[in-house]
Every structure is written in C-alpha cells, then in structure tokens.
Amino acid sequence: MSKEAPLSVSERQFILEALRQDARLDGRGPDQFRPLSITFGEEYGHVKLQLGKTSLVVRISAEVTQPRDDRPFDGLFQINLELSAMGSPAWENGRSNDLEAYATHVLDSVVRRSNALDTESLCILKGVSCWSIRADVHVLDFDGNLTDAACIAIMTGLQHFRRPDAVVKDGQVIVYGVEERVPVALNITHKPLSVTFNSYNDGKNIIVDATLKEEQASEGELVIGINNGGDVCFVSKFSGAPVDAMEVVVKSNVALEKVKDINTKMEKAMQADLAKRAKKGMADLSRAENDR
Amino acid sequence: MVSAATVAPAAPQSLSLPPPQFARLQPHAYLLAHLSPPVASNQPSARANGRAPSQFRVTSANSGSLTHTNGSGMVRLGDTTAVCGVRAELLHTEDIPSWSVSQSSNANKRRRLADSIKLSGQSGDHEETEAEVEEDRAHIEDLNLLVPNLSLSTGCAPGFLPGAPPAALTQALSHKILSLLHSTRLVRAEDLRVWYQPPNLGPEELERHNDEEHMDVDADEAESKPAEIKAFWVLYIDIMIISLAGNPFDAAWMSVLTALRDTKLPKAWWDVDNETILCSDSIAESRKLSLRGLPIPSSFGVFEADAAAGWRAVVIPDGEKLKAEEKKGTVQKWILADPDGYEEGLSQERACIIVDKEQNGKTVIVSMEKHGGWTVDTEDLRQLVDISARRWDEMKQIMDQC
Amino acid sequence: MVGPTASLSTLNRADGSASYKCPATGYDVLGAVNGPIELPARRDALKPEDATVEVFVKPGNTTAGVGERYVEGILRSVLGKVILGRERGFPRRGVVITLAIVGGDAVERGDSYLTILPALLHTSLLALLSAAVPLSMTFSATLLGVTKSGEIMPDLSAADAKTAVSRHVLAFSSKNHLLLNESEGRFDFNTWEQVRERALSICQELTMPGSDGDVAMGDESDGSKVDGFVRETVEDRLRRDYTWKIDS
Numbered sequence: 001m002s003k004e005a006p007l008s009v010s011e012r013q014f015i016l017e018a019l020r021q022d023a024r025l026d027g028r029g030p031d032q033f034r035p036l037s038i039t040f041g042e043e044y045g046h047v048k049l050q051l052g053k054t055s056l057v058v059r060i061s062a063e064v065t066q067p068r069d070d071r072p073f074d075g076l077f078q079i080n081l082e083l084s085a086m087g088s089p090a091w092e093n094g095r096s097n098d099l100e101a102y103a104t105h106v107l108d109s110v111v112r113r114s115n116a117l118d119t120e121s122l123c124i125l126k127g128v129s130c131w132s133i134r135a136d137v138h139v140l141d142f143d144g145n146l147t148d149a150a151c152i153a154i155m156t157g158l159q160h161f162r163r164p165d166a167v168v169k170d171g172q173v174i175v176y177g178v179e180e181r182v183p184v185a186l187n188i189t190h191k192p193l194s195v196t197f198n199s200y201n202d203g204k205n206i207i208v209d210a211t212l213k214e215e216q217a218s219e220g221e222l223v224i225g226i227n228n229g230g231d232v233c234f235v236s237k238f239s240g241a242p243v244d245a246m247e248v249v250v251k252s253n254v255a256l257e258k259v260k261d262i263n264t265k266m267e268k269a270m271q272a273d274l275a276k277r278a279k280k281g282m283a284d285l286s287r288a289e290n291d292r
Numbered sequence: 293m294v295s296a297a298t299v300a301p302a303a304p305q306s307l308s309l310p311p312p313q314f315a316r317l318q319p320h321a322y323l324l325a326h327l328s329p330p331v332a333s334n335q336p337s338a339r340a341n342g343r344a345p346s347q348f349r350v351t352s353a354n355s356g357s358l359t360h361t362n363g364s365g366m367v368r369l370g371d372t373t374a375v376c377g378v379r380a381e382l383l384h385t386e387d388i389p390s391w392s393v394s395q396s397s398n399a400n401k402r403r404r405l406a407d408s409i410k411l412s413g414q415s416g417d418h419e420e421t422e423a424e425v426e427e428d429r430a431h432i433e434d435l436n437l438l439v440p441n442l443s444l445s446t447g448c449a450p451g452f453l454p455g456a457p458p459a460a461l462t463q464a465l466s467h468k469i470l471s472l473l474h475s476t477r478l479v480r481a482e483d484l485r486v487w488y489q490p491p492n493l494g495p496e497e498l499e500r501h502n503d504e505e506h507m508d509v510d511a512d513e514a515e516s517k518p519a520e521i522k523a524f525w526v527l528y529i530d531i532m533i534i535s536l537a538g539n540p541f542d543a544a545w546m547s548v549l550t551a552l553r554d555t556k557l558p559k560a561w562w563d564v565d566n567e568t569i570l571c572s573d574s575i576a577e578s579r580k581l582s583l584r585g586l587p588i589p590s591s592f593g594v595f596e597a598d599a600a601a602g603w604r605a606v607v608i609p610d611g612e613k614l615k616a617e618e619k620k621g622t623v624q625k626w627i628l629a630d631p632d633g634y635e636e637g638l639s640q641e642r643a644c645i646i647v648d649k650e651q652n653g654k655t656v657i658v659s660m661e662k663h664g665g666w667t668v669d670t671e672d673l674r675q676l677v678d679i680s681a682r683r684w685d686e687m688k689q690i691m692d693q694c
Numbered sequence: 695m696v697g698p699t700a701s702l703s704t705l706n707r708a709d710g711s712a713s714y715k716c717p718a719t720g721y722d723v724l725g726a727v728n729g730p731i732e733l734p735a736r737r738d739a740l741k742p743e744d745a746t747v748e749v750f751v752k753p754g755n756t757t758a759g760v761g762e763r764y765v766e767g768i769l770r771s772v773l774g775k776v777i778l779g780r781e782r783g784f785p786r787r788g789v790v791i792t793l794a795i796v797g798g799d800a801v802e803r804g805d806s807y808l809t810i811l812p813a814l815l816h817t818s819l820l821a822l823l824s825a826a827v828p829l830s831m832t833f834s835a836t837l838l839g840v841t842k843s844g845e846i847m848p849d850l851s852a853a854d855a856k857t858a859v860s861r862h863v864l865a866f867s868s869k870n871h872l873l874l875n876e877s878e879g880r881f882d883f884n885t886w887e888q889v890r891e892r893a894l895s896i897c898q899e900l901t902m903p904g905s906d907g908d909v910a911m912g913d914e915s916d917g918s919k920v921d922g923f924v925r926e927t928v929e930d931r932l933r934r935d936y937t938w939k940i941d942s
Binding site: 466642648661 | 759760761763764766767768771772774775802803805806807856867871872873874875876877878879880881882883886887890
Binding site: 041042043046053055057059060061080082084085086087088089092093094134136138140141142143 | 705706707708709711720722724726728731734748750752754755756757758790792794796797800
C-alpha cells in the first residue's frame with residue numbers, strides 16, 4: 001500500500017458543504033490553527049511538536065567540517081526530511097515520495113534560503129573549518145499540514161540549539177565541551193514561518209492548517225513564507241485551482257498575523273524551558289560544590 | 293533407459309523423481325533424508341553435498357593476484373570466491389577537516405601522546421599502553437583510515453540483477469567487515485602514519501616562532517621540535533564476491549586478511565623543499581603492515597528436522613525442557629559448518645564465531661554471534677568454538693603458504 | 695540506577711507504537727509497527743505462506759548508512775522467528791517495523807551497534823505487542839561489558855562500552871531460550887558463560903512479574919528488570935485501556 005486511503009464521496013461532500021456554511025469538521029474558524037504544543041528533549045535543539053494530531057520531532061546537531069571551496073566564509077546548513085512508515089502507513093520506508101520532495105523544497109526555501117540562520121557566523125577559520133548545522137525532521141504522526149508544522153519545529157530548534165564554543169589558537173581550532181564553556185546560541189537573522197492555505201468551492205473558502213481530510217478535499221494550495229516584520233520570503237501557488245490575485249495579498253496579512261502569534265508561543269515555550277534548564281544547572285552546580 | 297524399461301515396465305514413472313528435482317521441490321525433506329538416512333539403508337549421515345556436518349569446504353587462498361594494488365588476495369571456499377584488493381592513498385593532514393580541531397579536554401594530551409608513541413613505537417611487541425590503544429582508535433576510527441567496500445557483482449548468484457542498488461546484504465557485510473577491522477584493531481595506526489622530524493631550528497626561525505605562546509614552553513622543547521604527522525595512508529579495501537554459493541562473510545573476511553597480509557606500503561617522507569610528500573619507488577624500501585593477530589571466522593547454519601516448526605502454531609518448550617529433550621535426542625537439529633547456498637536457504641538460525649590464537653596457543657574469541665532461532669545454546673556454542681579453533685589451525689597453514 | 699521507561703501506543707497513525715528510553719545509554723527510541731499490510735508489488739520478496747518482516751532503523755541526526763542495514767538484518771532475523779507470520783491474515787502480507795532513534799548520540803560510521811541493540815529490540819517488541827501482532831514468545835535483552843579486570847558490568851553507558859574489553863548483547867525469550875547473542879572484543883568461553891548467566895538473571899527479572907521487592911533480593915544491585923518491565927508496561931496500558939470494564 002503506497003497511497004493514503006482516498007476520501008469517500010460523501011465525506012468530501014460533507015466537508016465542502018460545511019465549509020460553504022463556514023464550518024470546519026473540528027469546529028475551528030477558517031483562520032485558526034489547531035492547538036500547538038512545543039516541548040523540548042534533554043539535549044539542546046531537540047524539539048517535539050504537536051499540531052493537532054500531526055506530531056514530529058526535530059533534532060539539530062552541529063559538527064566541524066571543511067567549508068565549501070567556493071564559499072570559504074560560510075558554514076553549512078542542511079535540512080533533512082525523510083518520511084518513514086511511522087508517520088503514515090502510506091509512506092514506504094527508504095523510498096521518497098512526492099510529499100517528501102515538496103515539503104523539503106518548501107522548508108529549504110523558507111528557512112534555509114531566506115538566510116534565517118546566518119551561515120557566515122558559522123565560519124571558524126576561513127577555508128579551513130566551519131560548523132555544519134543539520135536539522136533532522138522525524139514525522140511521527142501525519143494529519144495534514146506537514147510543512148507548517150516542520151517549519152515551526154525547525155525554527156524553534158534553531159533558536160533553542162546551543163553549539164559548543166570554539167576558538168582558534170595557533171591555527172588549531174579548539175572545541176570546548178559543554179561542561180567547560182557555556183555553549184553558544186546560533187545567530188538567527190529573522191524568524192520566517194510558512195503558512196499553508198487550502199482553497200475550496202472555487203476559491204470561495206480558504207482555510208489555514210488543514211487536516212489530512214481537509215487536504216484531500218482541497219482544490220488548491222497557497223503557501224506563504226513570511227517573517228515577524230512582514231517580509232514575504234516565499235510564495236508558492238504550486239498546484240490546483242487558481243486563486244484570485246487579491247487573495248494572495250489578503251492572505252499575506254492573515255499569514256503575518258499567524259506567524260506573529262506562533263512566534264510568540266514559540267518564544268514563551270522556549271523561555272520556560274531555558275529558565276528550567278538554568279535552574280537545574282544552578283542546582284547541579286551547587287550540588288557539585290557541596291560534594292567538595 | 294532400455295534396461296530400466298525392461299526391469300520395471302509397470303512402475304508408474306510419476307512416483308520417482310531424479311534427485312535434482314526432488315531437491316528443488318522438497319528441499320527440506322531432501323536435506324533431512326541425507327542427514328538422517330533410514331536405518332535400514334545403512335548409509336552414514338551426511339549433508340546433501342557429501343560433507344559431514346562440521347566439515348568446511350575445500351579452501352584455498354592466493355595472494356598478490358592483482359598487480360595494480362598495494363596488496364590483494366583471493367579466497368575460494370568451495371564455489372564461493374572473494375577477491376580483495378587493497379589500495380593505499382595518501383591523505384595529507386591539511387586536508388583533514390578535523391585535524392586542526394581538538395577538544396579542549398585533550399588538546400595537550402594529543403601532542404604528548406604522539407610523542408610517547410613515537411618513542412615506544414619501535415620497541416616492538418611490548419604490552420600495549422592504554423594511550424596507544426586510544427591513539428589507535430582516534431586515528432583509524434575517527435579519521436576513517438580503513439575504507440572497506442564490498443560488492444556482490446552481477447552474476448555472482450542468480451538473484452543479483454544489473455543496475456540494482458546495493459542489496460541490504462551487501463551493506464550489512466561491508467559494515468560487519470569495517471566494524472571487525474575496528475574492534476580487532478587488526479591494522480596498527482603507526483603503520484599508516486607518515487612522520488616528519490623537523491630539523492633543529494636555526495636562530496632566525498627560532499625567533500619567528502618564539503611569540504608569546506611559546507615563551508612559557510620549556511627551553512629544550514624549542515631546541516628539538518617534536519616530530520609531527522604529515523600524512524596518513526588510507527587503505528581502500530575493495531572486496532568483490534565473484535561467485536556466491538553461501539557463506540559470503542567467511543570468504544570476504546579471509547580475502548581481506550590475505551590482502552592485508554600481502555599489502556606493502558612504499559616508503560614515504562615529507563619533502564621540506566617541495567612541501568609535499570614523496571614516495572620511494574624501490575620495492576626494497578617498502579614495508580609490510582604488521583597486523584595484530586589473525587582472526588579467522590567460522591559460520592554455521594542450523595538445520596532443524598521438524599519442518600513444521602516454522603508454521604505450526606507451536607507450543608514452544610521451555611528452555612529447561614528443551615535441554616532435557618535434547619539429551620534424549622528427540623529434538624533433531626544439525627549445525628552445519630560453512631553452509632552452502634542451498635543449506636543457507638533452509639536454516640534460519642545462524643552463528644558466526646571469529647577466533648584468534650595467542651602465541652601460547654590459547655584460543656581467544658574475538659566475536660561470537662548467533663541469532664534467528666532458539667535452539668543453539670551454551671553447549672552447542674562451546675562445541676562451535678572448538679570447531680572454530682581447529683579451523684583456525686587449518687586456515688593458518690593455508691594462509692602461511694600463500 | 696534508574697530503570698528504563700516505556701509507553702505503549704503513543705502514536706495515532708501507526709497500527710502499533712511504543713517509545714522506549716534507556717537511561718544508561720541515553721537512547722530514546724520510538725517504534726511503529728504497521729501490519730498486516732499489503733506490500734507493494736515486489737513479488738520476489740513475498741513469501742507465499744509467511745508474512746514478510748521489514749525492519750527500518752532511522753538514526754536521529756545522521757543519514758542511514760551501512761550500520762543501519764546491518765542492525766536491521768539482525769533485528770529482522772530475531773523478530774522473524776518471534777512473529778507468527780503464518781497466522782490467519784498474515785501470509786503474503788508485510789509487517790513493517792520502523793524504529794526512529796530520537797534521543798541519544800548517533801552511532802558513528804563503523805562503530806559497533808551493540809550499545810543500542812537492546813533498546814531497539816525492546817522497542818520493537820513493545821510496538822509489536824501494541825499492534826497486536828501474534829507472537830510466539832516475548833523476550834528481553836541486555837548489554838553487558840567485561841572490564842580489564844574481568845569484572846562484568848551491567849548498565850553500560852556508551853563511553854563504558856568503548857573502554858570495555860568485550861561487549862555482549864544477549865536476548866532471552868520469556869522461556870529462557872537464548873534468542874540472540876552478539877559478542878565482540880577479546881574474551882574466552884568461560885567468561886562468556888559467566889556473562890550469559892548474569893544476563894539471564896537480569897533478563898528474567900525483566901520478564902517475571904512481582905519485582906515489588908520480595909522476590910529479587912540478591913540481584914537488586916543490577917537494578918534493571920527487563921522482562922518484568924516489559925510485562926509491567928503492557929499491564930499498565932491494559933489497565934488504562936480497560937478502565938471502563940474493570941470499574942464496572
């Protein structure tokens with residue numbers, strides 16, 4: 001089986017008719033996201049994200065490598081998304097599918113190519129060594145809107161992650177362990193997120209954060225990548241039925257509002273976690289002193 | 293044909309099958325009939341291929357068969373043939389991204405370690421220090437100086453089609469070989485290093501180097517600078533299974549062993565004037581690798597008499613009960629050494645034991661694996677280790693001759 | 695030492711799932727099982743009378759390489775023997791087990807996979823139980839190391855495993871069969887026998903119920919109750935799932 005179970009005709013009819021009456025299956029408004037929960041693992045940059053029933057884990061890791069020959073001042077940043085049978089039985093292990101390619105493209109454009117992570121700050125020694133940052137996305141449960149969820153998780157991970165400190169001494173790069181020196185946060189230039197809109201009933205109904213069923217009933221998609229300042233960094237009207245040009249402008253405003261909202265939630269979750277860590281760190285420190 | 297027709301003209305032809313057809317249609321029954329022949333027939337129990345259960349196939353090893361490699365080996369295990377070629381390439385330390393990077397906790401340790409090894413390296417077979425073990429690991433494993441790659445070439449067995457991505461088996465074997473190279477620490481890191489001993493510095497050079505960083509360094513260190521590693525030899529170990537008739541791992545690993553024993557590295561040194569590494573083309577100056585030990589693998593497959601064991605909703609006997617039954621001889625199984633392709637298809641449970649012998653003849657187990665079933669336990673494994681130890685003696689002779 | 699923690703059926707889409715966390719090695723593994731499912735038309739791989747077991751291991755922060763294929767092979771052979779693939783509804787179908795290593799350090803290229811093997815085995819067992827795939831037995835596994843002085847160490851951390859002279863992973867079925875043994879390093883057979891004995895006692899504790907203090911006294915120092923732990927996890931889940939029934 002390598003296809004999602006298709007939506008039945010009556011289910012589709014029901015979803016469309018409900019939308020015509022401005023109602024969604026789970027009672028949300030058209031511009032409302034599902035409840036978002038962000039938690040963190042033990043390591044820095046280990047984010048567990050739950051958006052309704054879609055859930056995923058993002059892990060950020062860093063290692064020292066050689067920069068590319070043509071860009072000696074730049075570090076490396078890579079987003080890795082591989083769909084496994086864990087997220088949905090329709091996905092086959094070890095084989096990529098259309099959704100994987102599409103989601104990778106969107107994430108790459110919104111996060112990596114918009115320079116959200118300042119790669120120049122990853123350079124350690126020109127042309128010799130630099131940091132390579134890697135974001136691995138594990139999709140645990142898939143219930144629609146993979147790209148937005150992954151985007152939020154990656155951005156949270158990048159802001160939460162701390163890389164070990166490194167200094168250059170006599171042409172030798174010395175990497176300090178986490179115990180020796182306070183690890184360093186990554187340099188984030190701006191915080192773009194993607195917001196996916198799905199259109200129904202000849203573009204009359206446009207909703208955000210569609211569930212899997214809503215995605216299956218959708219006639220077209222519009223993705224807007226935008227940051228807190230209102231700078232659009234990615235727009236994609238990738239497939240499906242046409243959308244009125246004015247809608248793109250209107251929806252950009254909706255997206256901006258959503259992004260601001262999510263970024264606030266993200267910030268809150270992160271500050272709470274970092275405060276908890278700091279407290280724990282203090283406790284560890286005092287305990288170590290007591291031992292002495 | 294004529295005689296057959298005259299002797300038994302009435303016998304229905306359909307009831308008798310020639311052995312090859314029987315073997316294909318009822319592989320399990322066929323092998324079982326060979327292993328436990330009817331008492332009346334007075335035939336000894338043997339495998340379908342005529343071997344005794346603990347008998348290995350005829351093995352031959354040949355080294356230096358490929359000319360364009362630093363070392364090569366070919367091992368034949370019955371119809372399974374593996375060829376291995378070792379090619380050494382120089383890797384400048386400048387080209388290693390992690391070379392100029394050190395973890396602060398052992399930043400100083402590394403230099404000191406390098407020194408101590410330089411001193412102790414020549415003194416030969418002494419007790420290895422922990423530092424040496426660590427340094428070996430740091431260089432060989434972290435810098436990936438050993439790169440084995442195995443390929444099951446098209447046509448080695450009917451199942452391998454051209455153009456297909458490497459099968460899971462191929463990748464698993466590559467990993468097993470690499471992790472065994474690491475865990476047995478077969479190759480010494482010292483053999484792969486290219487050192488450079490800087491001459492005593494002239495006064496103007498001393499001055500240049502004597503910045504703040506070096507002021508607090510002991511005076512004598514400034515006089516004779518420590519030797520430094522300029523490059524490493526990376527060994528690309530390519531294994532090709534030309535023909536696969538079961539037990540690819542044993543053949544592959546022994547071909548690696550033969551090839552590494554045959555490998556000669558040319559003398560290499562750092563040329564200060566050209567700022568590059570030069571190699572000598574004189575064979576007399578090249579040197580062989582000094583390997584640690586000779587780990588020899590023996591693989592086994594377990595054939596169970598009860599063909600139904602797999603599909604019946606079996607009530608599995610307790611471990612204790614199983615042992616008791618085994619003593620009575622009610623559970624019938626044969627552990628087949630060096631299974632061929634036909635036998636591999638009939639055995640789910642596999643065991644692989646890799647042993648080495650120390651100078652005093654003591655057997656050391658280097659790796660012992662078994663999975664895929666529940667019949668082999670302590671007693672069987674003890675016997676298998678004994679068989680593997682005997683196999684070691686046999687293989688040592690074969691390898692020393694080639 | 696804190697024992698491992700696990701929970702069942704944590705995911706929505708997969709037929710069965712489990713998360714497992716081993717404190718000693720720091721590994722956090724998520725497992726999902728889908729089965730019986732229709733496998734794509736790779737006809738040659740399908741067995742006419744048996745289910746095909748597929749295992750996929752996804753490392754946390756690297757791309758999968760040869761090491762993953764190797765450990766998948768081991769898992770497949772162990773689980774293939776444990777899963778009753780000829781039960782009704784399973785022949786010609788597939789049981790797909792996906793294991794994602796979501797916490798803990800990555801296994802470097804060429805490093806041994808032994809340290810993570812018990813966690814992977816336990817996760818897949820729990821996920822299979824959660825998916826109600828018929829099994830002939832349950833099992834439990836443990837990792838032991840032997841130090842230079844010949845001491846057997848349970849609860850190895852990844853760093854301990856590197857310094858140990860030999861490392862052993864053993865898995866025992868609930869009926870005390872030796873299901874799997876993976877040993878590497880340098881050791882002799884007598885050492886292995888001692889290791890086996892120790893591993894068996896650890897694994898038994900993990901399967902047998904009643905680890906509330908009155909049973910295992912002598913071996914309490916091992917602190918890990920693998921087999922009983924498997925049972926407890928499943929019992930906990932059952933209790934939660936059937937609250938409505940138990941209460942009435």
